[in-house]
Amino acid sequence: MAFKVRLEGVQKTFGRGTRAVLAVRDLSLEIGEREFFTFVGPSGCGKTTTLRMIAGLETPTAGRIWFGDTDVTALPPQQRDIAMVFQDIALFPYMTVRQNIGYPLRIAGLPKAQVEAKVEKVAATLGLTDKLTQKPGQLSGGQQQRVAIGRALIREPKVLLMDEPLSALDARLRVEMRTEILRLHREISSTIIYVTHDQVEAMTMSTRVAVMDQGRALQVAPPRELFARPADVTVATFIGTPAMNIIPATVVETASGLAIELLGRQTPVAPRHHSALQGLKRVDVGIRPQALRLIPAGPDRPAGRVFLREPLGLEDEMLVEVTDGTRVKVVATATEEFPEGAQVGLAFRPSDLYLFVAESKGTICCGID
Amino acid sequence: MRRCAPLALLLAVLVVVAFPFYWMLLSSFTPREVLFKPPYKLFRLDLSLANYRELLFATEFLTYLRNSLIAAAGAIVLNVIAATLAGYGLTRFAFPGKKGFAFGTLFSYMFPPILMVIPLYILFSALQMRNSYLGLILAHMAISLPLNIWLMWQYFQIVPVSLEEAAWTSGAGRLAALRQVCLPSARPGILSVAIFSFALSWNDFTFAFILQTDRKMFTLPVGLATFVEQTGVHWGMVMAAAVLVSVPTFLLVFFLQRYLLSGLRTAG
Numbered sequence: 240m241a242f243k244v245r246l247e248g249v250q251k252t253f254g255r256g257t258r259a260v261l262a263v264r265d266l267s268l269e270i271g272e273r274e275f276f277t278f279v280g281p282s283g284c285g286k287t288t289t290l291r292m293i294a295g296l297e298t299p300t301a302g303r304i305w306f307g308d309t310d311v312t313a314l315p316p317q318q319r320d321i322a323m324v325f326q327d328i329a330l331f332p333y334m335t336v337r338q339n340i341g342y343p344l345r346i347a348g349l350p351k352a353q354v355e356a357k358v359e360k361v362a363a364t365l366g367l368t369d370k371l372t373q374k375p376g377q378l379s380g381g382q383q384q385r386v387a388i389g390r391a392l393i394r395e396p397k398v399l400l401m402d403e404p405l406s407a408l409d410a411r412l413r414v415e416m417r418t419e420i421l422r423l424h425r426e427i428s429s430t431i432i433y434v435t436h437d438q439v440e441a442m443t444m445s446t447r448v449a450v451m452d453q454g455r456a457l458q459v460a461p462p463r464e465l466f467a468r469p470a471d472v473t474v475a476t477f478i479g480t481p482a483m484n485i486i487p488a489t490v491v492e493t494a495s496g497l498a499i500e501l502l503g504r505q506t507p508v509a510p511r512h513h514s515a516l517q518g519l520k521r522v523d524v525g526i527r528p529q530a531l532r533l534i535p536a537g538p539d540r541p542a543g544r545v546f547l548r549e550p551l552g553l554e555d556e557m558l559v560e561v562t563d564g565t566r567v568k569v570v571a572t573a574t575e576e577f578p579e580g581a582q583v584g585l586a587f588r589p590s591d592l593y594l595f596v597a598e599s600k601g602t603i604c605c606g607i608d
Numbered sequence: 609m610r611r612c613a614p615l616a617l618l619l620a621v622l623v624v625v626a627f628p629f630y631w632m633l634l635s636s637f638t639p640r641e642v643l644f645k646p647p648y649k650l651f652r653l654d655l656s657l658a659n660y661r662e663l664l665f666a667t668e669f670l671t672y673l674r675n676s677l678i679a680a681a682g683a684i685v686l687n688v689i690a691a692t693l694a695g696y697g698l699t700r701f702a703f704p705g706k707k708g709f710a711f712g713t714l715f716s717y718m719f720p721p722i723l724m725v726i727p728l729y730i731l732f733s734a735l736q737m738r739n740s741y742l743g744l745i746l747a748h749m750a751i752s753l754p755l756n757i758w759l760m761w762q763y764f765q766i767v768p769v770s771l772e773e774a775a776w777t778s779g780a781g782r783l784a785a786l787r788q789v790c791l792p793s794a795r796p797g798i799l800s801v802a803i804f805s806f807a808l809s810w811n812d813f814t815f816a817f818i819l820q821t822d823r824k825m826f827t828l829p830v831g832l833a834t835f836v837e838q839t840g841v842h843w844g845m846v847m848a849a850a851v852l853v854s855v856p857t858f859l860l861v862f863f864l865q866r867y868l869l870s871g872l873r874t875a876g
Contacts, residue, residue: 296773316776323777329770333792343778390778400777 242307244270244293244398244430249302251288251454262288264454266302270432270447275424277433279441280451280477287326287402289451290434294400295319306398322391323400328383328407330375330390336362337371340389347394361389364426365419381412388420392427399429405440417444438478442466450474472523472600475593481528481556484567487597488524490516499524499592499607502561503542506589508607515603516594522603523595528556528568530591536582543567545581559583629854636660636847643844659848669849671824672831675741679816679827680809682745687756687805688798690749695760695797696786700769710761717754721814724750729818739822747815752808756801763797764790799864810857828853 251263263285270276278286291297293304295316303312311319322343330339337358338345344354362368365385375383384404391399404420405413421444424431435441441448442462449459450473458470469475476482488501490508497513498505501524508516516522536542543561555573560566569585577583594603635643637655663669698706728747729738737743767790775785791798816827826834832853835846 294773294777296776316773317779317781321777323774325770325774327768327770329768329774331771331774331789331792342775342780346775346779346784387774390774394779 242397242430243272243305244432245305246289246293247303247305249289249292249299249304251285251292251297252300261454263292263299266454266456268449268456268459270430273428273430275421275431275433275444275446277435277441277445277448278451279435279438279448282436284451285454286434286436286449286451290400290402290432293398293432294321294323296323319398320396321398321400322394322396324384324387324391324402324404326403326406328375328380328387328404330383330386332375334374335371336367336373336375336378336386339375339386340367340371340393342390343394357393361393364392364423365389380408381416384408384416385419388423392423392429395427396429399427399431401431401433403435404433405435406437413440420444439480442478450477452477468605469525469593469602471602472525472595475525475595475602479527481568481570483525483527483593484531485595486524486526486565486567488522490519490522499594501592502565502567502585503563506592506607509589512594512604512607519596519603521597523597523600525593525595526567526587526591528570530587531559531567531569531571532586533557533559533569533571533577534584534586536584542582542584545577545579545583548577548579559585561585632847632850635844636851638844640842640844659842659844660852662842663845663848663852667835667845668823668826668831669828669852672826672828673852675820675825676810676827676829678741679744679748680806682741683748683752683805683809684802686745686749687752688801690753691756691760691801692791692794692798694757695762695764695794696790698757698761699764699767700772713754713757717751717758721751721812725814725818728815732819738819739825741825744816744819744825744827745809747819748805748809748812751812751815752805756804759800759804760794760797763794763800767793803860803864806860807857810853 246266246268249263249266250261253260253262266285266289278289280286288297292299295311295314295318299312303310305311306319316323331342334342340361341354341358344357349357358371359368362371365388367382367385367389370378370382370386375386378386384407388404391401401420405416408416417440420431424444433440433444442465445462447459447461448465449456450465450470451457452473458465458474460468460470465474465478469478472485476485486501488499491498491500491505493505493507495507496510497508497516499508499522533545543559545557546560546566547558549556550573553573554570557569557571557577558566559569567585571577589608590606592607593605594607595601596603634652636659637657638652639654639656639658642652642654698709725747728750732738732740732743732747735743737746771789771793772782772785775789776782780788811829812827813829813833816830817833820826820830828849832846832849835842835849
């Protein structure tokens with residue numbers, strides 16, 4: 240029933256001549272059957288454009304899009320067996336919930352009774368049974384989005400496209416709907432292609448994620464891999480909250496081999512990474528705020544001063560100013576220890592350090608142990 | 609007291625505005641013999657339908673009325689179709705010269721009717737379209753269509769494109785999406801177009817006077833003018849005609865003012 244969605248060197252330019260904007264550049268990837276695939280990235284990174292090209296709402300400037308063995312590049316959305324949920328929900332304001340959900344089937348010319356039965360079924364799945372006679376304007380944001388999802392699901396499309404469907408909702412509802420969408424994905428046989436700027440949504444829901452920036456897919460991988468082995472600095476800082484600290488450091492040669500001089504201390508690099516570090520003097524070191532621990536200040540430890548401490552409940556988010564002026568973010572258990580202004584030492588494990596090439600920002604290694 | 613002041617002002621304005629209408633109504637129901645005989649009373653009870661009887665049965669009022677209605681209906685239908693499609697096209701498609709078209713539209717709206725009617729007279733004479741409904745309707749559209757296009761253009765800009773895209777991704781073709789999704793949302797704009805087209809056509813004197821030389825093709829404004837010239841001035845009958853002419857306009861504005869206002873708000 241389902242099939243693979245394949246992008247082949249897809250490119251999209253808006254405008255002409257000197258004012259042309261390259262929205263998506265040379266994107267190639269394959270989305271598997273029944274996958275929950277997410278495009279994530281900052282606004283303007285080309286993720287929505289990519290989704291709209293898959294939907295047929297935009298035509299690629301170059302490249303091909305395949306649904307299974309069919310080249311759909313030039314097909315209009317009506318002929319693609321897709322359904323889409325829009326960022327602004329886009330329910331038809333003059334139709335009732337029943338008419339909205341049933342619209343795709345009415346368009347397809349199904350008999351009235353059959354449409355009705357199907358609408359009832361979808362509405363029941365989404366908890367909308369008692370709202371069927373209302374107009375979208377009478378519903379809450381969450382209910383409206385459920386109607387929009389219902390309208391997309393009713394045709395049982397092979398590919399379900401969702402363009403930031405939760406961004407119009409408030410925080411609590413977003414978490415609720417996230418679970419709901421995940422449940423739907425398990426129940427239906429459609430491939431879901433999802434677009435969001437929220438990395439938490441991307442990480443929690445997807446089987447695979449494409450992190451996009453400036454029209455390129457920086458990395459396409461399952462969520463855990465994105466977190467553990469980011470392809471470059473951009474991915475590393477985009478995935479995870481708060482963002483990973485990036486600290487400039489130097490590679491030094493010691494008696495026992497190579498070491499990273501970081502925060503006033505030398506950390507040895509395991510021999511298996513030596514070849515990757517060959518010829519590099521300066522690197523960027525990434526370390527997640529959760530991987531840094533605060534310890535009492537001591538003579539042989541990287542030391543600093545607690546600059547800012549924000550209690551978040553279970554944990555505190557703090558900014559530590561190291562002696563050389565660098566500020567790093569640390570997430571620590573909430574305690575009374577180390578108040579603002581206190582001198583602290585910073586401890587970390589070599590396995591938690593990510594090394595990036597200083598200029599190209601590409602990843603050298605994840606963990607130097 | 610503070611509440612009374614605006615009310616008093618409103619009342620004063622109402623009297624000033626409404627009095628002519630009242631006087632028109634009263635005169636139309638006043639028999640010819642009484643109308644100019646002192647004392648002139650503000651209120652009288654000796655009303656009669658004589659003027660109306662004379663108007664309807666002794667003049668060609670009904671012919672004029674039919675002509676006016678046909679012209680107005682034609683102008684409404686053609687304006688709505690053309691302006692809706694143009695507005696949709698202008699908001700949904702990119703094409704070269706769009707800006708020029710926009711300015712051209714507004715520019716052509718600036719021509720006064722009297723400036724266009726002579727060329728139209730020559731043109732329609734050559735095409736043998738004088739004294740035809742189509743000619744008159746087209747002439748009326750020359751004035752009303754530019755503003756109508758402008759209105760629908762503005763109106764379609766506030767109808768979200770995502771509504772149509774939702775329809776397309778639901779399997780609807782472009783025309784189905786336009787009809788089922790776009791037009792219902794643009795309904796207030798369409799009503800504004802209809803009302804404006806009607807008002808312009810219904811009130812037009814210039815085009816009808818010059819293009820329709822055959823008495824059988826006169827519209828109401830032109831026909832009414834002949835009442836003044838022919839028999840001296842039969843004021844009671846002229847007033848009766850004026851009442852009948854203003855009734856449709858009044859009803860239209862009264863029932864549709866909500867849409868009219870919302871339509872103009874968007875365009876402004």
